[in-house]
Amino acid sequence: MSELYSSMLTRPSTSADGPRLRAMAPALGAEITGLELGTSVTPAAITLVLDALHRYGVIVVRDQHLTPAEQLAFMEKLGPVKKSAYSRANAFSVPGQPDMMVISNIVENGRNIGLMDAGAMWHADGTHMAHPDMYTALYALEVPYRDGKALGDTLFTSVAEAFDALPDALRSRIAGRKAVHSFTHHLEKKRRQGDLRRPPLTDAQKAEYPDVEHPIVAVHPVTGRKALFVTEGHTARIVGLSPEESDALLEELWAHIRRPEFIYRHSWKVGDLLIWDNRATQHLAIFDYGDLPRRMHRVETLGPVPV
Template sequence: MRALAPALGAEITGIKLGAGVTAEAVTLVLEALHRYSVVVVRDQQLTPAEQLEFMERLGPVKKSSYSRANAFCVPGYPDMMVISNIVEDGRNIGLMDAGAMWHADGTHMLHPDMYTALYALEVPHRDGQPLGDTLFASTAEAYDALPDSLRRRIAGRKAVHSFVHHLEKKRRLGDLRRPPLTDAQRAELPDVEHPVVTVHPVTGRKNLFVTEGHTAHIVGLPLDESDTLLDELWTHIRRPEFTYRHSWRVGDLLIWDNRATQHLALFDYGDLRRRMHRVETLGPVPA
């Protein structure tokens, strides 16, 4: 195992996570996740069933109702979402705009995602260089480096996380490339409140739990004051010393801890084909 950046990120070599994956390999990945927050295992050859079975070893797999409703699932695997810009027979085969803003997966839910695994099947290139990198930031390292004055301002506060807000923000920015929510989907995705500072359920480290993508406002503050404070926190989280940039290769299985990180996808590949399979596990209610 080798570290990939000072704040987070590690590469594990010499293991296969497909058929016959051992308990020792699963333990190694979990321990690395809790130490490095983002882990890549390269050169994997996974079937959808194998990716799903591996993630079931990490925790309860998230039931992807949004993916099912929009037919973004891998055929036969309703809880595995296709992340892709590919259009076949006039239809997007997957979610095209995933990750366009800094976020952690599922913070708009009462039980946000714990771990996400993204498996690279097609990676776009231009002039021999891979495109579509993903940036990660350590929200634990960011919290540890907060000035005392800023810690005092956010202590004990909660924030509203909203999927409706997320999609509306994407629309305003011109990044929305998915169907609008139906009334039924809106009813299934009510806004939720989570602490601005949460404690990791395994490591016990404190981290910042507000995201550019899904956090609408901080409870109890005037909207302009909330917006200013959130911008200050997001700018702090994105500081270079807290980040790792992942350059994809076909066969990468990238796994990250949503309770210790945020991430951002780079859309620099235009119509060049990109295709990945995503599975997520659910975590406890943030506290």
């Protein structure tokens, strides 16, 4: 971790009798305990959460007891909530909350109650949009267990730390370049890998999600840190390179992003509200639980156009 952000990890953030913040891994990740976001969403609590997000990239607020309305109200304090048109179209929304998506492998009355294949490749949420997601909050209602061990972990990597650690030659090769992000490409790649477990896009949905271009290196809109902004899941190609050159350079960048020293692995507990900064991190879901039931509620906020 860079010296500035390493020093932040050791700085106390709360008083001994209030919410407590604990770093979870060297590059990113922190745990907040002693905070109930359904009943104590004070300005101080919001400041604590945002400061922790910007320092650590991903935080888990433990032992929450949130209704869908409370989770949504909390996220509205972090930014404009994303309108989940894709969730609505596929009936993956929480009843009464059209902008909250169910992430689940549960089948009821012959249909999937939620999105079953979310996170199968390294990605940041919404990079296929002109205004990609800023923050995502995923709330754990059912966590699968086998032999007393929680399954379905989520891995996170710090793309800010990854940029800081780029070799000079690789940094020079990507300077000023842009890449194409594509939802259609994302779903086709999942299909080829045998990971697609959702309905195909309709023509209307394809028109709603046109391909977009974003800089390969983006500046965080709050912290000003630079981060790599190409993902295994949604980045189709690098503008101005041949397909062969583009594929080779993307694979090199993705391998760098996946280096172990940048990663935090989250083991879920019921009541976890996991919040991450999509401009500083990428994530990957681990599908090791088969048909054991898993149910989570997701809300996202929109961010500015990457620059």
